[in-house]
Amino acid sequence: MRGGTVAVIGGSIAGCAVAAALARAGAGQVVVLERTSGRLEDRGVGLCVHDERAVELRASGALPEGIAAHPLRRRRWVVRDAAEGPGGRLIWQQPFPFHSYHWGLLWRGLRESVPAAVVYRQGEAVTAVEPAGTGAGAGAAEGKGDRARVRLAGGSVERYDLVVGADGYRSVVRAALCADSRPHYAGYVCWRGNVDAARLGELGGLADPFPDAVTTVCFRGGTCVVYRIPGPGGPRVNWVLYAAPPQDGRLRLDDPTSFPPGALTPGLAEHLDALLEREFPPYWRRVLALTDPADTFVQPIYDLEATHTAGGRLLLAGDAAGVVRPHNTSGAAKALQDATALADGWRRSDSFEELLDGYHRARGAAGRELVALARRLGRAQVERTPAWAAMDGDGMAAWWRGQLDGAPGIGGRAMAP
Template sequence: MSPYEGARAAVLGGSIGGLTTALLLRDLGFTVDVYERTPTPLDGRGGGIVLQPDTVRWFTERSTQHPEALSTATEYVQYLDHDNGILHRDVRRWTYTSWGTFYRGLLADFGTEHYHLGEFACGVSQTEAGATVRFVSGLRVEADLVVFADGITSIGRSLLDPAATLEYSGYVGWRGTVPEQELTADTRALLGNAISYSVIPNSHITVYPIPGESGPQDRLMNYVWYRNVPRGSELAEMLIDKRGFTGTVSLHPGQVQDRYVEEMRSAAAALAPAAAEVVGRTAQPYIQVVSDVRSSRMADGRVALIGDAAAAARPHAAAGTAKAAADAWALADALEAADGDVAAALRKWEPAQLELSARLLERVQDIGARSQFHNTWTPGDPSLRFGLYGPGK
């Protein structure tokens, strides 16, 4: 019998990291409830995810769902010049999914009985015997373990490390998707079996295919284009959406002011023509503010932070979801080894995860600076490869 049979875990945040954590804790014997702040089912706005081993590990080791049913794959990494010529190409296989596809796969395995929408955690207190989570709705939840997986604006992080605040990078990511069949035949042929880069002064774009709503057979071409926007009034004005509300970490599709969309599409002429076509055909591009944050603590008694709640890294290593999953798997391993002592497990788990976060942030900050400010991003440089634990790792 597991030492955690009868123990309760509250996971705050019902996204990919939260669901991965919940599934692993349930396998250990915990009764797990997930509390998601948004009142409606989550929607990743079609964004793409590069699948790394930690990200997909649940599906390869524990699930009856097959990873191939949730993903697309390409065989090359390539850099394009201003005429769609190939500056550099490596044979390197990567797989991808869409945020929504992956989320729905995890939720299907977890189920909805213990998945609660519209519950915003606002505080937590604890004793040696357990923890109490308080929600703005008035709900109070008693738990033996509390895991904050509530993302880049984490309430949990503000409780464990109030000094850890978002630090703007100096640039934003324009994101979007286009049905592959809406692209010209030449562009489909050039981009369809690769992750493709177009590097221009103080900027670069990454383009790759992801599954559509009906699965891998209905592919979308997904991209992230990094563009510099000075902090201050210029950024503040851009982040006011069409409703007059101010975004902090993103602006949703359809909410970016038209003048910014028009300027972005015009500026795309500087990219490789294939990349420019993908940008130009995007019906509703949206904006992700690229920021860094890292908590100096990931554990306090029976309370843990994972994923972006603990440390949010720029996307250049394609490691955000992988880091959340790695945190979750390491936490499960520590709990299993601790034989029922939750606080001891968290103490053992924290140092290595803090170190992993620190190394990742240092690397992606360097990559971002090379692209956006120093113009030292060299096509084919192996130090620029994706990877949570290091380039290509």
Template sequence: MGGLFTGIALKRSGHRPTIYERSAGALESRGGGIVAQRNIRRFLSDHDIVDPDEITTRSHERRFLTECGDVERAASETMVFTSWDALYRQLRDAFSDERYRTGTAVTGVTPETATVTIDDGSERSADVVVAAEGGRSATREQLRPDADPEFASYVAWRGVVDEAALPAACVEAFDGTFTFFQGADQLVLAYFIPGPDGETEPGSRRLNWVWYDTLDGRDRTAIFTDTSGSERTFSVSPGRLREPVRHRQRERAATLPPVFETLVGETPDLFVQAIYDLTVPSMVADRACLLGDGAFVARPHTAAGTAKAEGDATALADAFASHESVDEALAAWDQRRTEYGSTLVARGKRMGDVRLNLD
């Protein structure tokens, strides 16, 4: 996502970016829902990609439930949501195939000369290398080896369910709302997102949920060992959770309000992500830069991961347009976006610690 935001923004500014994507086929969603922040919607409109209303859903009330399912409190508030796959498809369609190299992995970066080494052993050079590789960025590990992710001592269980597969009472409980339940050391939320092909009509949408849960008294290794027997550091993707882990989490859903318990039980492929914090001292090294989650990972409570990637990309294009040299542009961009990323990570820590009552 960060690579496409950057490629589109730079191309519009008159540059000739090439995106190297290590995946050979179409990318699949592993995040489900996204809060479609205003800057994301503005990007789609300003670059004539799609009318944001065509790929977003809205809630008009923020609602908190009691454990028995009653409404504890509610407030009028409009939130806009989309799905990872709906947004990705629009961005991908907006970037030319000839400059989008799939099945091409970058194995190394030489920042002094803005050169990348490709997995076939060849090299490519440009004015700048932008590494938008997400939280597990290999380029960050090379350029900032001391910037290690810090586990926040809790996880996010997640899932997406087709609206048509849910009981009518469950659909009614969540329709038009951004719904939460906060219990002892846990927080769960849900909202509607577009359907698999971007549908936004009632009946064709999906319900996205996130359940923040501590690991007190539980074996993290067991939870993050997938069906192949491999231990994962950051996430176990949909369909890869072992049956005992999936069964245990569904049992734990009995501690949630009934509509959330139903939602978890009806989810065919729940998955889990470790919550962690990541910061870098600088996003730029010579002629290479780290963008999006490759530089800063803020906790999902901020609802800013995708918005941050867009902000980094747009700010980079603006910096090149407003400075005489590449080095000046990168220095100005680095100062501005590093400050923003650091502030966002700190805010995410405060939000997570308060909401889960963590010490």
């Protein structure tokens, strides 16, 4: 197809990728509506992309060249064991062919790749979206009944041939397309933080012993992954700790971003300190303890499967289409694959109906598969953890295969040709 008007709701990673992909594919006018009026919040959170997905996405143009990334090669699983020293005991090691990214640096690279012809409007909060063909009234008589409508916070309404929801887990586009699809709390949270890697020198002889590895600290009722990421001011150490929340009502679990950086209360900080003291090998406890409270936050874990990813001139991409627990290490790659699939469909399709149908068949199934795998990973690594200290390499390998249940691995699958 050529021409057409497209509104992309949300200007974060998925939104920038979609806008750039559609502009390159031949969309006539692409408008990004981003509710944040200033610079998007940069939490310094790390994320990873599988090396094979990165090759695929660079070839499609979805992942621009030149964005800082740190190579990772292996994943180490360790348990606390005083006899093995401060770093704990290694119970298993597996290949981990990924590169890690800093959220802010990845977003900036994607934002800079958006063609100048795309109109990127900040401070434009979208309050509601209506699919094409609903409530058209006079609009249909004016020839506008086949366009979706976007209502802005100021009260104005804009019409587009296609509206893409890249607006995350609270997506207003998803609410219009499939209101029954909502995030479900998984029963546990993740604590996130990051620290300047130069501070590892404060820890003495074990400073930065595994720069090419993700280290997974295993304990009863949870796990914690620790790995390097690039940062605006130099390398950083990123960590994500999964565990049950405090049982005293200190966390409000109806919002996946309840406690952003800087909002960690003294009580929650004490809970985290006690968990680290009780469960972690001393070295890894000290690594996490280097993190400034301003760089620490708590995120309840949710997942979501959208019953529909496209219809009525509405389409969902990234977390708006499906929220996958982070264990699968696939969120960024999935968003960029969604953008790639949408652009490919745009080039092949002769109508919006054909475009929407093809996108839903391709990406709906992919999203459901990712959600299912991440649920299995979460149950095995947090909800129903094994007796880690009794595990050996063969036992860990069998345990891992059970989680995959036939999937080739984590990080997402290659896109179908």
